């Protein structure tokens with residue numbers, strides 16, 4: 001384990017396309033999330049607390065596709081998911097198919113700390129949220145409802161990004177009745193953690209689980225390498241086990257930035273025949289920050305002790 005005394009936090013509010021009408025809200029939201037997490041690290045708090053609070057801030061914001069403001073599935077319902085991983089112990093917690101838990105990432109933490117399991121979804125997860133008294137909130141926003149209608153029109157016009165969903169809807173019209181948030185941190189004791197939360201891909205099939213709650217795909221943290229959180233098309237991160245792949249690269253000596261760039265190169269090389277927008281953020285155990293994407297935008301921010309103020313942007317290294 002590295003014994004580095006340099007706390008760092010990196011957060012993302014999602015890859016994809018950030019339209020002008022909400023890009024300022026996105027930048028403000030990731031800055032606030034980075035500050036929330038960094039405040040904890042500055043006061044000698046640990047990396048797990050920092051990523052939980054950073055992600056919870058974005059889940060509460062309403063600008064992002066996580067918690068309040070989550071995307072709607074094809075049946076116009078919300079099914080949220082989230083995960084957390086502690087790089088010190090390799091413990092992890094993940095949850096999915098949540099309809100009204102205010103902060104899915106807090107439930108992921110409860111699963112990690114209070115159960116013997118890693119991944120609990122649906123009714124069981126809601127039951128756990130009730131036992132532990134987690135707050136509830138209707139995640140539906142006006143903006144998401146409007147977005148749903150826009151996406152539905154694209155789908156009906158045959159212009160939706162997911163090809164098989166287009167075909168499914170064409171053949172089974174009765175079916176009709178991207179962004180994710182994440183945070184990675186390094187605390188002053190050299191411990192890393194990662195957390196990710198999402199409403200999932202817009203118009204996803206009910207019951208579909210993406211990469212965000214799958215340990216190794218959307219989220220991974222290990223004190224032997226670093227931490228990584230993914231955003232974009234979940235099925236791609238799942239096929240390439242992207243977050244763990246980036247951590248493996250850091251373990252063999254790549255910097256946080258090199259690791260995420262190689263991860264995105266892998267996406268471009270191996271999954272090029274389909275809609276493949278992805279973004280990755282990372283921190284390595286030496287405190288280096290990484291962010292890369294192949295999508296037009298990645299809304300993200302980071303803070304290091306040298307920077308003090310959050311550095312936020314709508315793009316990082318775009319890997320072609």
Ligand code: GLY
Nearest residue numbers: 200201210232234
């Ligand atoms: N990366 C989020 C999702 O595909 O659900």
